[in-house]
Amino acid sequence: MKAEDIWAMLEDVTDPEVPVLTVVDLGVVRDVQFVSKDHWKIIITPTYTGCPAMQVIEEDIKARLAKENITVDVELVLSPAWTTDWLSQDGRRKLEEYGITPPQDEGDKSVLFGKKPVIPCPLCKSKNTRLISQFGSTACKAHYQCNDCQEPFDYFKCLK
Amino acid sequence: MTKQEALFEFLLRKADDSLILGHRLSEWCGHGPILEEDIALTNISLDLIGQATELYKYAAEVEDKGRTEDDLAFLRIEREYKNVLLVEQLNGDFGKTIVRQFFFDHFEHLLYEGLMNSKDERISAIATKTIKEVKYHLRHSSEWIIRLGDGTEESHDRVQASVKDLSRFINELFYQDEVEEILIKEGIIPDVKEFRVAFENNIEKILEEATLKLPEEKWQLTGGRKGVHSEHLGYLLAELQYMQRTYPGMEW
Ligand SMILES: [Zn+2]
Numbered sequence: 001m002k003a004e005d006i007w008a009m010l011e012d013v014t015d016p017e018v019p020v021l022t023v024v025d026l027g028v029v030r031d032v033q034f035v036s037k038d039h040w041k042i043i044i045t046p047t048y049t050g051c052p053a054m055q056v057i058e059e060d061i062k063a064r065l066a067k068e069n070i071t072v073d074v075e076l077v078l079s080p081a082w083t084t085d086w087l088s089q090d091g092r093r094k095l096e097e098y099g100i101t102p103p104q105d106e107g108d109k110s111v112l113f114g115k116k117p118v119i120p121c122p123l124c125k126s127k128n129t130r131l132i133s134q135f136g137s138t139a140c141k142a143h144y145q146c147n148d149c150q151e152p153f154d155y156f157k158c159l160k
Numbered sequence: 161m162t163k164q165e166a167l168f169e170f171l172l173r174k175a176d177d178s179l180i181l182g183h184r185l186s187e188w189c190g191h192g193p194i195l196e197e198d199i200a201l202t203n204i205s206l207d208l209i210g211q212a213t214e215l216y217k218y219a220a221e222v223e224d225k226g227r228t229e230d231d232l233a234f235l236r237i238e239r240e241y242k243n244v245l246l247v248e249q250l251n252g253d254f255g256k257t258i259v260r261q262f263f264f265d266h267f268e269h270l271l272y273e274g275l276m277n278s279k280d281e282r283i284s285a286i287a288t289k290t291i292k293e294v295k296y297h298l299r300h301s302s303e304w305i306i307r308l309g310d311g312t313e314e315s316h317d318r319v320q321a322s323v324k325d326l327s328r329f330i331n332e333l334f335y336q337d338e339v340e341e342i343l344i345k346e347g348i349i350p351d352v353k354e355f356r357v358a359f360e361n362n363i364e365k366i367l368e369e370a371t372l373k374l375p376e377e378k379w380q381l382t383g384g385r386k387g388v389h390s391e392h393l394g395y396l397l398a399e400l401q402y403m404q405r406t407y408p409g410m411e412w
Contacts, residue, residue: 050210079285134300135200159292
């Protein structure tokens with residue numbers, strides 16, 4: 001058993017709140033370390049400090065590897081802090097196909113009243129959209145609406 | 161007081177701030193004025209409780225007496241909670257909740273920016289994580305202050321009354337005693353006195369845009385850091401601790 005085999009198994013573990021993404025796509029799995037035969041250590045990091053999905057992710061990782069008779073210790077680390085830059089290209093594409101706009105480069109770093117970023121509609125691709133709320137259905141998403149096709153949609157917000 | 165004792169006390173103070181405010185905001189669940197704000201306030205609540213969890217975990221390790229983060233959150237009596245009085249104040253109307261959050265977010269933003277440079281690696285890691293969330297909270301509360309203050313006559317008057325009421329708790333955010341003195345000397349926490357002016361400039365700029373004013377009256381309340389609270393905290397704790405007191409040791 002090699003680390004890459006473990007990584008491949010982790011590709012089967014999806015985020016409980018955004019099931020189209022795997023924990024690898026999301027960048028939540030930081031490292032996979034060999035401990036002893038059939039025993040590995042998995043390092044994960046939370047997206048948001050209060051993310052209620054982390055415990056489920058830990059359980060799901062253990063359950064997936066238990067199928068191969070592998071036991072794991074899951075360690076949660078805070079540093080370096082998770083950023084949406086760790087979302088894989090594949091993950092970004094999957095998000096958009098699923099109807100969630102992936103994080104856009106928001107450019108302006110000012111905390112207050114910076115220029116509003118352009119967030120395209122995942123359905124009709126229009127750039128004419130408006131922010132409904134910075135806080136969406138989960139901690140990692142904001143709520144937008146398309147002014148052209150009128151569809152409301154989630155935006156996976158940029159966290160840097 | 162040893163450095164270890166000071167560190168434990170500081171972590172408890174900040175964890176209690178986040179837990180109590182997080183609990184207060186959770187009271188909005190299902191009662192928000194509009195669906196989007198119901199979701200926003202509970203999202204912020206969740207962030208705060210997540211931050212509190214990290215701080216309590218570290219506090220429990222520093223204390224090293226076998227207590228866990230849950231023991232610290234659920235099994236202390238009122239006088240042992242060290243949060244500032246601001247965070248335990250009642251939600252009031254939506255505007256009052258926003259004003260309380262506005263003062264708190266502006267303080268937290270400056271504090272956590274400073275804590276990112278802490279010589280204590282664990283605190284620096286928690287701060288680096290937390291600051292990203294605080295920026296969203298800060299933008300949310302500041303935009304609402306402007307919308308409500310510069311809104312209708314009714315919204316202006318209500319939010320102005322809350323600014324007057326809650327500004328009595330601003331000083332306490334900057335409270336310092338032996339705990340902070342020890343940790344500042346060790347390079348573990350920033351000296352909040354150094355950003356008091358920045359804090360005031362930041363909030364005044366937004367209040368001005370919102371056509372709101374801080375009151376001339378400078379009378380201030382304090383006591384939370386020593387465990388002397390307003391009557392509101394006891395009721396909050398009764399609800400917060402109910403399950404653990406009724407079914408000791410219960411887990412989800
Ligand atoms: Zn559209």
